[in-house]
Amino acid sequence: xxxxxxxxxxxxxxxxxxxxxxxxxxxxxxxxxxxxxxxxxxxxxxxxxxxxxxxxxxxxxxxxxxxxxxxxxxxxxxxxxxxxxxxxxxxxxxxxxxxxxxxxxxxxxxxxxxxxxxxxxxxxxxxxxxxxxxxxxxxxxxxx
Amino acid sequence: xxxxxxxxxxxxxxxxxxxxxxxxxxxxxxxxxxxxxxxxxxxxxxxxxxxxxxxxxxxxxxxxxxxxxxxxxxxxxxxxxxxxxxxxxxxxxxxxxxxxxxxxxxxxxxxxxxxxxxxxxxxxxxxxxxxxxxxxxxxxxxxxxxxxxxxxxxxxxxxxxxxxxxxxxxxxxxxxxxxxxxxxxxxxxxxxxxxxxxxxxxxxxxxxxxxxxxxxxxxxxxxxxxxxxxxxxxxxxxxxxxxxxxxxxxxxxxxxxxxxxxxxxxxxxxxxxxxxxxxxxxxxxxxxxxxxxxxxxxxxxxxxxxxxxxxxxxxxxxxxxxxxxxxxxxxxxxxxxxxxx
Numbered sequence: 001x002x003x004x005x006x007x008x009x010x011x012x013x014x015x016x017x018x019x020x021x022x023x024x025x026x027x028x029x030x031x032x033x034x035x036x037x038x039x040x041x042x043x044x045x046x047x048x049x050x051x052x053x054x055x056x057x058x059x060x061x062x063x064x065x066x067x068x069x070x071x072x073x074x075x076x077x078x079x080x081x082x083x084x085x086x087x088x089x090x091x092x093x094x095x096x097x098x099x100x101x102x103x104x105x106x107x108x109x110x111x112x113x114x115x116x117x118x119x120x121x122x123x124x125x126x127x128x129x130x131x132x133x134x135x136x137x138x139x140x141x142x143x144x
Numbered sequence: 145x146x147x148x149x150x151x152x153x154x155x156x157x158x159x160x161x162x163x164x165x166x167x168x169x170x171x172x173x174x175x176x177x178x179x180x181x182x183x184x185x186x187x188x189x190x191x192x193x194x195x196x197x198x199x200x201x202x203x204x205x206x207x208x209x210x211x212x213x214x215x216x217x218x219x220x221x222x223x224x225x226x227x228x229x230x231x232x233x234x235x236x237x238x239x240x241x242x243x244x245x246x247x248x249x250x251x252x253x254x255x256x257x258x259x260x261x262x263x264x265x266x267x268x269x270x271x272x273x274x275x276x277x278x279x280x281x282x283x284x285x286x287x288x289x290x291x292x293x294x295x296x297x298x299x300x301x302x303x304x305x306x307x308x309x310x311x312x313x314x315x316x317x318x319x320x321x322x323x324x325x326x327x328x329x330x331x332x333x334x335x336x337x338x339x340x341x342x343x344x345x346x347x348x349x350x351x352x353x354x355x356x357x358x359x360x361x362x363x364x365x366x367x368x369x370x371x372x373x374x375x376x377x378x379x380x381x382x383x384x385x386x387x388x389x390x391x392x393x394x395x396x397x398x399x400x401x402x403x404x405x406x407x408x409x410x411x412x413x414x415x416x417x418x419x420x421x422x423x424x425x426x427x428x429x430x431x432x433x434x435x436x437x438x439x440x441x442x443x444x445x446x447x448x449x450x451x452x453x454x455x456x457x458x459x460x461x462x463x464x465x466x467x468x469x470x471x472x473x474x475x476x477x478x479x480x481x482x483x484x485x
Binding site for chain 1: 186189190191216217218220222223224226227228230231232233234243244246247289293
């Protein structure tokens with residue numbers, strides 16, 4: 001039973017963190033110039049725990065559903081961190097890449113992402129730890 | 145033909161409005177902070193979209209507001225050296241240079257990168273990241289990165305380029321260079337043309353020598369840092385002797401011939417501080433004005449002396465050491481040094 005809790009926790013935390021990281025980076029990059037996006041992402045940070053808790057009150061535990069709930073919880077956090085990091089990047093450095101002949105994709109992949117990499121890795125680690133803790137606790141308590 | 149006609153209003157209230165052909169060689173763009181030098185280069189590079197106008201580079205339309213043409217920066221064929229150099233901090237100097245050679249086949253890219261590293265003395269520092277390299281190596285790397293793609297135009301935005309490096313660039317690069325700078329000495333030494341920019345508009349444009357030696361307006365003289373600007377009335381004109389007499393109120397001077405003006409006209413006269421000669425109070429001769437010394441400012445290579453009446457003179461340090469105990473001073477205005485604006 002303990003073994004299955006650990007496995008389920010790792011599957012949920014890793015799956016949800018992976019998807020949150022990829023989708024969050026994309027979302028953060030897409031929203032980096034949108035003024036209202038910061039407030040929307042902050043509100044989304046508060047909502048998911050309520051929704052997730054409501055869901056598990058009425059449904060049995062399933063790994064897929066738990067991962068989806070984890071994504072709902074982790075995505076706004078990563079997206080918000082990514083947005084702030086992409087906003088903080090030096091405009092001249094990005095323009096230097098553009099004038100050097102790089103496409104927007106290459107600017108993102110070779111310049112923006114490596115420069116914002118460490119804070120994004122930190123955000124992913126926090127999401128993983130938080131989801132892992134929440135999931136493990138929930139599964140321990142839910143055990144008969 | 146390379147021609148820039150661009151208008152752009154910014155949120156900070158700066159209104160850029162320029163229209164000029166880009167000639168071969170180096171064109172210096174000089175102006176105070178906030179004059180729009182960087183904005184002009186950024187619009188040419190495609191980082192900022194102008195409100196209106198047209199930009200032709202070697203007859204290719206890169207921007208045309210009316211035809212809704214706006215080529216992306218990566219397709220403009222322009223090299224750009226940023227004031228901060230904007231090197232990629234996570235890459236080595238070699239990779240920084242190679243980044244701009246991405247479109248070449250692998251072997252050709254390798255050859256070009258090696259050649260650039262060699263030309264700009266970066267071979268030893270090639271494996272260093274910008275944070276580990278010396279300032280001169282970072283500057284050379286930024287230049288090499290800007291030139292490796294063989295741009296049709298090089299834009300230098302207030303980077304700390306000096307005369308030897310500019311000469312090195314010109315050895316390799318024969319296309320036009322636009323250089324925004326506050327360094328008039330560099331413009332004098334290396335620029336073929338000069339554009340004076342103030343509050344987003346061109347105050348004067350011409351060959352570097354003519355703009356620096358003979359500014360056409362008070363505004364241009366101020367931008368060139370000429371502090372001796374005096375209001376005068378033309379008291380006499382002698383076209384036969386090609387001379388004039390200028391009345392400054394407190395004193396009168398013999399000046400050069402002033403075509404296009406009449407006796408009684410009010411004019412502004414500019415005199416470079418370095419063109420004035422300073423004597424002790426006993427000196428006699430033409431165009432000498434007695435004045436009181438107000439302030440002395442010692443510079444690296446000369447001494448700037450401020451006299452009563454807002455007269456500034458610059459003399460050598462040795463000459464100042466000889467004259468510094470003077471009780472009375474006389475300033476000589478050589479007639480050929482008076483420039484009527």
